[in-house]
Amino acid sequence: MVTPDKKALIKQLQSQINAMQGLGKLSGESTDGFAPFADAFPERTFPKGVVHEFISHEPAHAASTHGFIAALAGKLLKEGGLCLWIVPDQSIFATGLPVFGLPPDRIVFIRAPKPKDALWIIEEALKCEALTAVIAQIKELGFTESRRLQLAVERSGVTGFVHRFQPFSENAVACTTRWRIVPLPSQSGGLPGVGHSCWEVQLLKVKNGRPRVWQVGWEAGCFVAVPNHTTIVLPQRHAV
Template structure:
């Protein structure tokens, strides 16, 4: 019995080591990256550490969701590029207005946009970009992606230690991919104090649909220029108000 127990312990330790190498778990003693101020999102990841050197999948169904996802990605890139480096943003046609990236904390000169007309060629370009150790991150806006193709992309980031973001707009299938996470981002009206004109900070409904060895969840997040803060849903706000009146 003891022999079987020792074997199970060794297998579990080996599994943990493999997942850490793949970017699905933080390395032993690894602390959250100080650049990534993700607020409540940290608790969803194994060890509270956002998986770098891994691929993250984002799903959009509508143009408004696609635009929201691009804004959310821009915030993540702005955090990752704080200490320098460059990002490659790949797609089949221009969809991002580079000067607008400054609103999300990204210096436009840090992002190189490459448009590839055919998705078949885009997939090859994405794999090559993820293999480039000179980059900090790569964004690939590609509609369809097979599991074996996603495995090649994962192998690429394991070698290069680049962080990849795969944005799929209106994909035909949501089959499993070799990605550390799967996300869905949607727009939310910006909460403003009563009577105040103008626009507030960007707010998104962020759904972490899948995260390996983590805890999926949904949040309404506001980006205030420094990090993410959770915005209370209306029902939570009403409950807090009622409780405060009750005990006043």
């Protein structure tokens, strides 16, 4: 039988281990808004102060990924703060973002066509504690670069979202999670026309958590589960 004292001790040790593994601040943070994804994460808390990696190959998938990232960043920016969005071109349309709860006037867009400059800017931005979130679209990310980004967020506590669009290979990186967002037919509740956005959210990798696939929609400012579907639990891969 485990006594309550021991339980508290184990919990404390677990959070210490999480901190060492670069999972950022987990304890005592509110989980509002991230509820559908809570099961997959250690301590049922969406990790902040880490780098999330997203991969997409199609322009339409990239748009869904942008929407999903905007929704996540919007939750982070709820208490104010500032967000940096580093893009290679002028593709993001600010008017489309308020729907996802992200006020576009709180975003500073930086156009960095050169990948080398973009990586430098991402790292500098992740080092700046005054920012809440940093969103970046980039083609390639090597392991060394991702490690540098991870070290930067461990010191500053900024949450990074790195979106790799059409990479040559899906190489392993030192980010805490890897996501892939695929658009699903929208749900309009039997009415004609296009309904609210729906995605298949694939959490392919997560440190200390359980990778999963959800089907969620975005309606009226929060994630809703798509009716008639089951969450798929992916097999967890362990480092050899």
